[in-house]
Amino acid sequence: MAAGGNEAVTTGAGTEEWKKVPGLLLLEEFISEEEASQLLAQLDSLPWGGRGVEPNPELRRRTQQFGYQFSFRTRTIEKDLGPLPPFLDGVVQRMQSCGIFPEAPPDLLLVNEYDRGQGIMPHVDAPSFGPTVTSLSLCSPCIMTFTKVDSGDATHVILQPRSLLVLRDDARYKYKHGISKEDVEMHNGHTIERGRRVSLTFRTKT
Numbered sequence: 418m419a420a421g422g423n424e425a426v427t428t429g430a431g432t433e434e435w436k437k438v439p440g441l442l443l444l445e446e447f448i449s450e451e452e453a454s455q456l457l458a459q460l461d462s463l464p465w466g467g468r469g470v471e472p473n474p475e476l477r478r479r480t481q482q483f484g485y486q487f488s489f490r491t492r493t494i495e496k497d498l499g500p501l502p503p504f505l506d507g508v509v510q511r512m513q514s515c516g517i518f519p520e521a522p523p524d525l526l527l528v529n530e531y532d533r534g535q536g537i538m539p540h541v542d543a544p545s546f547g548p549t550v551t552s553l554s555l556c557s558p559c560i561m562t563f564t565k566v567d568s569g570d571a572t573h574v575i576l577q578p579r580s581l582l583v584l585r586d587d588a589r590y591k592y593k594h595g596i597s598k599e600d601v602e603m604h605n606g607h608t609i610e611r612g613r614r615v616s617l618t619f620r621t622k623t
C-alpha cells in the first residue's frame with residue numbers, strides 16, 4: 418500500500434488523541450486503497466504549482482488548486498476556477514452523506530504535496546474559508562500538532578493515509594495546526610517514518 422510499510426501505527430496507544438481537541442474528528446479508512454491509488458494517479462497526471470511554478474511560485478512544497486485560487490501571499494481567494502472536477506465526486510458525496518459539510522458542499526480543494534523533510538508551519542486557516550475544513554491524507558503518515566492559541570496546549574494526532582480529518586468549531590478557529598519537518602517522528606512509542614505525503618484539503622468559500 419501507499420503508506421510505505423507504516424501500517425503498524427494504526428493500532429495501539431496514541432491513536433485517539435484527536436478526541437482531546439474539541440471540534441476535531443478523525444475518520445480512519447475513509448476511502449479504500451483502490452480509491453486512494455486512483456486519486457493519486459489522477460492528481461499526478463495534472464500539473465503541480467509551487468517551487469517556482471505559478472500560481473504559487475513562492476511555495477517550497479508543490480500544490481494544486483481547484484474551485485478557487487487562494488493566494489498564500491495575501492491569504493485571500495483570488496480567482497474562480499470553476500466547479501470541482503468530477504474525479505472528486507465520490508469523495509465529496511461521501512463527505513456529504515456523512516453530514517460533514519452541513520452548510521454547503523465544499524467548493525475549494527487545495528492539494529498539498531510534502532516531500533520527506535517538508536511540513537507546514539502552525540497556522541489557523543484563513544477567515545476567507547468556511548466553518549468546516551477537511552483533510553484527506555494519502556501516502557505517508559505524519560503527525561499533525563494542534564496547539565491551543567490561548568494556552569499553548571499541544572495535542573499530537575497521527576494522520577494515517579486514507580484518513581479524513583475534520584476541523585470545526587474550536588479545532589477550526591481556536592487551535593493552530595501544523596506538521597513538522599522531521600524525517601522520523603516518535604509518538605507514544607510509535608515510530609513514524611516520513612515519506613512523500615499528499616493531502617487534499619476541502620473547504621468552502623465564505
Ligand SMILES: O=C(O)CCC(=O)C(=O)O
Nearest residue numbers: 527529537542552616618
Ligand atoms: O496537509 C494537511 O493535511 C493540512 C494542510 C493545511 O493545513 C492547509 O493547507 O491549510
Ligand SMILES: [Fe+2]
Nearest residue numbers: 540541542594
Ligand atoms: Fe490548514
